[in-house]
Amino acid sequence: MTIIKSYKSQNLNGEILIPGDKSISHRALILSSCAVGRSTISNLLESEDVYSTLKALKILGVKIKKNKDNWHVYGNGLGSVAGFKGLLNLGNSGTGARLLMGLISGCEAEATFTGDESLSKRPMKRVIEPLLQSGSQIVSEDNSLPVTVKGSKIPLPINFSSKLSSAQVKSAVLISGLTSSGITNYYEPILSRDHTERMLKFMGAEIETINFQGKWKISMTGLPSLKNVDFKVPNDPSSASFPIVSTLITPNSKIHIKEVLMNELRIGFIKTLLEMGAKIDVINKKYSNGEKIADLIVNSSKLNAVDVPAERSSSMIDEYPILSIAASFANGTTTFNGVEELKYKETDRIIEVVNNLNKLGIKASSTKNKIIITGNNNKVVNGGIEIDSKLDHRIAMSFLCMGFFSNKPIIINRAQTIQTSFPNFFESMKKIGGNLVK
Numbered sequence: 135m136t137i138i139k140s141y142k143s144q145n146l147n148g149e150i151l152i153p154g155d156k157s158i159s160h161r162a163l164i165l166s167s168c169a170v171g172r173s174t175i176s177n178l179l180e181s182e183d184v185y186s187t188l189k190a191l192k193i194l195g196v197k198i199k200k201n202k203d204n205w206h207v208y209g210n211g212l213g214s215v216a217g218f219k220g221l222l223n224l225g226n227s228g229t230g231a232r233l234l235m236g237l238i239s240g241c242e243a244e245a246t247f248t249g250d251e252s253l254s255k256r257p258m259k260r261v262i263e264p265l266l267q268s269g270s271q272i273v274s275e276d277n278s279l280p281v282t283v284k285g286s287k288i289p290l291p292i293n294f295s296s297k298l299s300s301a302q303v304k305s306a307v308l309i310s311g312l313t314s315s316g317i318t319n320y321y322e323p324i325l326s327r328d329h330t331e332r333m334l335k336f337m338g339a340e341i342e343t344i345n346f347q348g349k350w351k352i353s354m355t356g357l358p359s360l361k362n363v364d365f366k367v368p369n370d371p372s373s374a375s376f377p378i379v380s381t382l383i384t385p386n387s388k389i390h391i392k393e394v395l396m397n398e399l400r401i402g403f404i405k406t407l408l409e410m411g412a413k414i415d416v417i418n419k420k421y422s423n424g425e426k427i428a429d430l431i432v433n434s435s436k437l438n439a440v441d442v443p444a445e446r447s448s449s450m451i452d453e454y455p456i457l458s459i460a461a462s463f464a465n466g467t468t469t470f471n472g473v474e475e476l477k478y479k480e481t482d483r484i485i486e487v488v489n490n491l492n493k494l495g496i497k498a499s500s501t502k503n504k505i506i507i508t509g510n511n512n513k514v515v516n517g518g519i520e521i522d523s524k525l526d527h528r529i530a531m532s533f534l535c536m537g538f539f540s541n542k543p544i545i546i547n548r549a550q551t552i553q554t555s556f557p558n559f560f561e562s563m564k565k566i567g568g569n570l571v572k
Contacts, residue, residue: 136550138530138560140537141569142517145434146387148566152374154179154367155395156555158329158425160187160229161305162365164237165333166207167196167214168312171362175205178367183554187230190222194243209362213313216285218243226250226480226525226554229302232261235283236306239270240313242287246280252480252525254279261306264294264320268310291316291356295349298475299323299448304352305330308341314356321349326448327399332424337361368395368427372452372528373556375403377563378432379456380535382412383463387434389566392418396426402449403457410437410464437464439509444472451475454505455532458487461507462496462515463539474503480526480551490533493519494540518542527551531559538568 159179164187166173178184192198194215197208215237222245224231231247235258238245248254259277266272269286291314292307299322308330311318325343331352334341339358344351374394381387396416408414413433420427437460447470450457454470461468476483484500491498494515497508517540523530530549537544552559564570 135548137545137547137572138534138549139543139545139571140534141543141571142540143384143538143567143569146377146381146384146389146538146567149390149392150377150562150566151558152369152391152394152562153181153556153558155370156181156183156372157229157301157327158333158367158395159184160227160233161329161333162367163187163191163198163207164233164309165337165360166362166365167191167209168212169209169337169360169362170211171209173207173209173362174364175207176203176364176366177369178205179370179555181553181555181557182225183227183230186223186225186227187234190224190230190234193220193222194218212357212360213241216242218245221246221248224249224253226253226551228253228256231279232258232302232306233309235261235265235281236309238283238285239265239268239272240289240310241285244282244284246282248280257478260298260300261303264292264296264303264307265310267292267294268314289314291318293319295321297323299326301326301328301330308334308352308354311354311356312358316356318354318356320352321346323349324445324448325350325399327397329397329425334358336424337363366422368422368425369393371395371400371404374430375453375456376531376535376556376559377566378407378414378430379460380538380563380568381432382407382435382437382460383539385434389432391430391432393427394430396428399449402446403453406440406442406446406450406457407460409440410460411435412437439464439466439468441469442471444503447472447475452528455483455487455528456535458491458498458505458507459532459536462491462510462536463513464509465511467506467508470505472503473505481524481529483526483529486524486526486529490521490529493521494536515540516542517544520545520547523548523551525551527554527556531556534570
């Protein structure tokens with residue numbers, strides 16, 4: 135078990151290295167395997183979650199090699215994993231498990247998906263239900279892992295209207311639809327992150343997104359000829375959120391983060407922080423592989439409470455734990471609305487955020503779909519507590535950031551899970567002045 139202690143820090147300054155985006159890294163590997171020829175991926179996030187996807191693809195027969203700083207994926211075209219029958223262990227990676235379930239459902243292959251203790255508790259019915267429309271056979275005792283997917287020899291195009299906005303479910307459906315001969319249609323109430331759509335379009339697929347009868351409709355023509363491409367993975371905004379909030383709450387601090395992904399469907403947390411009064415300058419804006427990127431200059435700031443609308447939740451679903459730290463130092467009471475999806479992450483993040491803030495003397499409460507946090511007007515956190523991350527990397531990193539502003543250290547148990555998304559978190563935060571000790 136890894137234990138990390140976080141102590142009060144004088145200030146945070148300098149340029150910080152942020153790893154490649156996790157969502158895009160998973161998709162770059164999987165979609166490259168569906169193209170014909172060699173694709174090159176630079177700045178791939180080399181974390182446990184992404185390695186789980188990479189290892190699963192290798193077991194499926196995909197040739198993947200690293201050459202210096204770049205990864206090369208040798209794709210054999212759509213349906214090339216046909217004939218596979220075996221076990222795929224995705225560790226802690228919900229993205230890898232759900233997207234690869236889509237890949238298997240669209241091929242004449244059979245895979246049993248397993249994962250670690252945390253992933254095995256996460257709901258899979260949301261992805262099983264639409265994938266059954268492809269003609270695949272899917273077996274699960276309680277709609278959680280292990281799940282066995284037996285793909286269809288002639289997959290049918292899926293036409294599915296989802297009650298929730300989930301990029302993972304949407305991506306699984308689209309990946310399954312690649313090998314169908316018709317048009318796959320997916321509907322969602324609020325547009326979720328669209329990296330899969332952008333990447334498929336970049337690779338040559340015919341795909342469009344429109345507003346249709348009060349929902350978002352994503353349509354894709356099956357059997358595209360996906361071209362092999364060179365991907366440069368932008369830096370992960372979810373990982374950037376930790377040094378950003380740490381800098382905002384720590385006096386006399388200023389940091390620079392380069393080439394951060396600025397996809398509109400991923401930066402709800404930046405919009406929220408700006409509304410709270412955060413000093414964040416966005417510079418050097420440009421495009422890379424169809425995605426917006428930019429540099430961020432962040433200065434310590436006085437924050438004010440806000441009422442965050444529910445419709446913004448899908449664009450910042452992973453950032454609520456670290457935003458709860460920002461809210462703890464804001465003047466007034468902050469309300470996060472529409473957060474029920476947090477119950478189905480690595481832990482029930484609603485419970486973990488509220489309970490741990492209360493332990494630190496921060497007034498926090500929740501309902502089924504809200505988190506309410508009253509900022510500490512004294513700007514003092516005593517600390518001196520131990521927190522079990524319960525193998526949730528974002529809970530671990532969020533409360534380590536809280537420790538930079540507490541009188542006594544905050545100790546995080548089972549912090550090894552940070553490796554799933556931000557492998558160099560410890561070193562990067564220490565480099566800019568974060569007082570962390572293992």
